Amino acid sequence: MALRARQKIRAPRRGLTVTKTDDFETNWKDLSTSLRKIHTKDASNLSFEQLYRNSYNIVLMMRGEELYERIKVLEREWLEEEVQKRVTASISPSLLLATHVDVQDQANERREAGERFLAVLKEAWEDHQLCMGMITDVLMYMDRVMSTDHRKPSIYVVVMALFRDHVLRSPIRPDTKTTVYDVLESTVLFMIQLERSGHIIDRPLIRHCIYMLEGLYETITEEESSKLYLTVFEPAFLEASRKFYQAEGRRLLETGDAATFCKSAMDRLSEETERCIDTLSSLTEAKIKDVLDNELIKNNIAEVVKLEGTGARNMLDNDRIDNLRSIYVLSARVDSKKTPLTTAVQKRIVEMGREVNASAIASAAPSKKPEAGEKKPSEKEKPVNLQTVAAIKWVDDILALKAKFDNIWQNAFQCDQVMQSAITSSFSEFINLSQGAADSRSSEYLSLFFDENLKKGIKGKTDSEVDTLLDNGITLLRYIKDKDMFEAYYKKHLSRRLLMKRSVSMDAERQMISKMKMEVGNQFTQRLEAMFKDMTISEDLTSSYKEHVRQSSDPDQKKVELDINVLTSTMWPMEIMSNVRSEDVQLSCIFPKEVESVKQSFEQFYLGKHNGRKLSWQASMGTADIRATFQRSNGKTQRHELNVSTYAMIILLLFNDVPAGESLTYTEIQAQTRIPDHDLIRNLQSLAVAPKTRVLKKDPMSKDVKPTDKFFFNHDFQSPFMKVRIGVVSGSANKVENQDQRKETEKKMSEERGASIEAAIVRIMKQRKTLIHSQLMNEVLTQLSARFVPDVNMIKKRIESLIDREYLERVEEDPPTYGYVA
Amino acid sequence: MSASKPSQSEYVTLVSGDGFEFVIPRSTACVSGTIRRMLEPSSRFSEAVTGRCVLENISGIVLEKVCEYFCYNEKNKNQTYVPDMDIPPELCLELLMAADYLDT
Numbered sequence: 001m002a003l004r005a006r007q008k009i010r011a012p013r014r015g016l017t018v019t020k021t022d023d024f025e026t027n028w029k030d031l032s033t034s035l036r037k038i039h040t041k042d043a044s045n046l047s048f049e050q051l052y053r054n055s056y057n058i059v060l061m062m063r064g065e066e067l068y069e070r071i072k073v074l075e076r077e078w079l080e081e082e083v084q085k086r087v088t089a090s091i092s093p094s095l096l097l098a099t100h101v102d103v104q105d106q107a108n109e110r111r112e113a114g115e116r117f118l119a120v121l122k123e124a125w126e127d128h129q130l131c132m133g134m135i136t137d138v139l140m141y142m143d144r145v146m147s148t149d150h151r152k153p154s155i156y157v158v159v160m161a162l163f164r165d166h167v168l169r170s171p172i173r174p175d176t177k178t179t180v181y182d183v184l185e186s187t188v189l190f191m192i193q194l195e196r197s198g199h200i201i202d203r204p205l206i207r208h209c210i211y212m213l214e215g216l217y218e219t220i221t222e223e224e225s226s227k228l229y230l231t232v233f234e235p236a237f238l239e240a241s242r243k244f245y246q247a248e249g250r251r252l253l254e255t256g257d258a259a260t261f262c263k264s265a266m267d268r269l270s271e272e273t274e275r276c277i278d279t280l281s282s283l284t285e286a287k288i289k290d291v292l293d294n295e296l297i298k299n300n301i302a303e304v305v306k307l308e309g310t311g312a313r314n315m316l317d318n319d320r321i322d323n324l325r326s327i328y329v330l331s332a333r334v335d336s337k338k339t340p341l342t343t344a345v346q347k348r349i350v351e352m353g354r355e356v357n358a359s360a361i362a363s364a365a366p367s368k369k370p371e372a373g374e375k376k377p378s379e380k381e382k383p384v385n386l387q388t389v390a391a392i393k394w395v396d397d398i399l400a401l402k403a404k405f406d407n408i409w410q411n412a413f414q415c416d417q418v419m420q421s422a423i424t425s426s427f428s429e430f431i432n433l434s435q436g437a438a439d440s441r442s443s444e445y446l447s448l449f450f451d452e453n454l455k456k457g458i459k460g461k462t463d464s465e466v467d468t469l470l471d472n473g474i475t476l477l478r479y480i481k482d483k484d485m486f487e488a489y490y491k492k493h494l495s496r497r498l499l500m501k502r503s504v505s506m507d508a509e510r511q512m513i514s515k516m517k518m519e520v521g522n523q524f525t526q527r528l529e530a531m532f533k534d535m536t537i538s539e540d541l542t543s544s545y546k547e548h549v550r551q552s553s554d555p556d557q558k559k560v561e562l563d564i565n566v567l568t569s570t571m572w573p574m575e576i577m578s579n580v581r582s583e584d585v586q587l588s589c590i591f592p593k594e595v596e597s598v599k600q601s602f603e604q605f606y607l608g609k610h611n612g613r614k615l616s617w618q619a620s621m622g623t624a625d626i627r628a629t630f631q632r633s634n635g636k637t638q639r640h641e642l643n644v645s646t647y648a649m650i651i652l653l654l655f656n657d658v659p660a661g662e663s664l665t666y667t668e669i670q671a672q673t674r675i676p677d678h679d680l681i682r683n684l685q686s687l688a689v690a691p692k693t694r695v696l697k698k699d700p701m702s703k704d705v706k707p708t709d710k711f712f713f714n715h716d717f718q719s720p721f722m723k724v725r726i727g728v729v730s731g732s733a734n735k736v737e738n739q740d741q742r743k744e745t746e747k748k749m750s751e752e753r754g755a756s757i758e759a760a761i762v763r764i765m766k767q768r769k770t771l772i773h774s775q776l777m778n779e780v781l782t783q784l785s786a787r788f789v790p791d792v793n794m795i796k797k798r799i800e801s802l803i804d805r806e807y808l809e810r811v812e813e814d815p816p817t818y819g820y821v822a
Numbered sequence: 823m824s825a826s827k828p829s830q831s832e833y834v835t836l837v838s839g840d841g842f843e844f845v846i847p848r849s850t851a852c853v854s855g856t857i858r859r860m861l862e863p864s865s866r867f868s869e870a871v872t873g874r875c876v877l878e879n880i881s882g883i884v885l886e887k888v889c890e891y892f893c894y895n896e897k898n899k900n901q902t903y904v905p906d907m908d909i910p911p912e913l914c915l916e917l918l919m920a921a922d923y924l925d926t
Contacts, residue, residue, distance in 0.1 A: 041866075044866045044867070044868060044871055045868060046867055046868060047867065047868050047869060047876065048859070048860040048867035048868070048869045048870070048875075049860060049869060049875060049876055049877060049878065050878075051867075052856060052860070053878060053879060056923060130864065133864070134867070137859035137860075137862060138859075140855065140856065140859060140925065141856075141923075141925070144925070
């Protein structure tokens, strides 16, 4: 069967081949003339079928290999004799010269010559490609047989390689080594150079030449990586670019303008991208960007950021968002940490923060004098202390700074996490920066800021405005390390607001507390909330007391109305209310009899309700409304309602018993009232010295109050208003503490901290029973870090003291270990 | 592929060695690699210009069967369970050779 089948196959084959063309040479002759015609673009008369049949016949004659070789020779001859000559002819001398000559000189000439050359080369390549396509099609049958039976590369690959060797790599003149490719490379690089310096070049032309390089391979197997473009051209291009950008980086640095640098770097980046897409190959995009990143950006960015006058600092100062954005983008390209930029930004924030701190101190400084002579009334119309203003300004400045950097962060730094943490840490750094010898006043300042806003600032603002205002404050609170300090101040200021009813909106106060709770935690606000609770209870108490009074006594007798606030002494900052110094024993002041009876009646009422409690009266915190009658010298009488502090009320009531024209000396007043010196002086100042509220006359008229001074009731008191509010000089307003007060607060603070540290140690030890020293330290630090940053020495002392008091014991010396004593 | 160009006619003519002409859709004819290349518009061979392919060494009978196969192929491409095409045994060898020639 098999034999017969083979015979049958042979028979028709011979029949077909024999017909016309049985001779190899005849077939070849037909074929080769036709191929030449194809080269000369004269193919329309040719019949594909005929050519195909020719090659088919030759292959069937088992002479395919010979055909293959002959085609190669034919093509090589064609390339050498025609194409190569045409290409080399198009190379003008200027092209060759210019490889060594200054670019600028003959730029135009060289460029034209280059374009001519590239055009010829491009045409040659395209012709070659087209012809080879046709020839390969015609020789398809041969190809099939050759590549399958003889494992030879396709004729197409071979002729492409021929083009590479006999056109591109042929010397342009017999006596030189310079090849066509060399000229091509230098020309293309030259063109790119031109484009980089701002000229317009024929991009598609170059693109076509690059296509050619991409279509040619080093090896016959045609691996992706052996493209001529990748093996030869790209490295050359990258090298040239490297040099260019090195120079460019130097040049831009020399111009000394960071903004220009960033702008041109950004431009270069997009330019190169565009170039890769339009002119070269997209394969190169990543690589050229690497070159840019390394040469232009990485090597220079640190210097650019630091550039005097125009660098990051200047951009930050002038809110150059665009420039900052580009500098950020550039930094982000080369370094995920963006170290130079981050350092610059941080440095600037700290600097600006210091400025804010310094200006706060500076603007506070002039107020030192009036503060020192605090017994005098302030010369200013408003009794607002300058330092308080400075404190509020400080907070405002920081908020402005914060807003500025938030804006920059959002718009320029694309909300980058690294940048954010850098900014945050810088803020907390300078906010917690100690100012000179004293500790940071930021806690106090911030609390004052809230105080000011809750007292006045939020008047007439919408809810959302108040909300943002408070939120801003809370943001700053986040930066403050010593939150316990803030709590102390806030408590103090809050208590004044609550007792003096100075708060504009209780809603805002509550909002504030809940915001703090969210930010710092429950423990932090516990006492503040307790203060609010006391206030509410006191309201109820007052009204029920009034009810009680109305029922128990006849209505005529009651002249004095009482509003009472009963405060839990542990929750409220008592020390600021009763200016009790530990040394002198404070005798409570003597109330006038009218008031005293009311006081006793309330005490009775209250103690009847709550057995076993002790009430102590804080006269310094109260206010009173009194109605005063002024006998004018012309016989008329003028009535005014005076709103005064409790102490002032006591003083004024003394004058009820003094005949007209008589006076009381300072010592007499003090003896009759037992008001502490400090408060008495201040109250007398506000009554007798302050220009608008001079209800008393003083002899001699001076600003200081001396023990020998005499005071008269001033019947000629004038005021345009029916109701007159007489503030106590620098007493009731919340303001920055002076040095003594500060020391006091700090002392208290450190005691309180000591207690918290001890509590933390005991808590930890109770749980762990035994613990190594360092571990204990760590745990204490982490436990307390939410409230303040404890001093390590202080912790050590506390541990010692706990050991002394036999809460702890030393279990081991090395490593030092403690045990809990139950 | 080439049929998409409006300038090219939808149909091409295949001519056998003994003068029979078969007009079939271009896309159908292009099942054959040889014919496809022959009609490739970018090469300017006479076949591509005229749309007429003279296949000297294929007889009319065989070419008829070839065309039948082209249509059969076109109709059943991308399908499974295709019914067998009926091939007369006496044409087998010549068809095989034609297939080899036409790269089908």
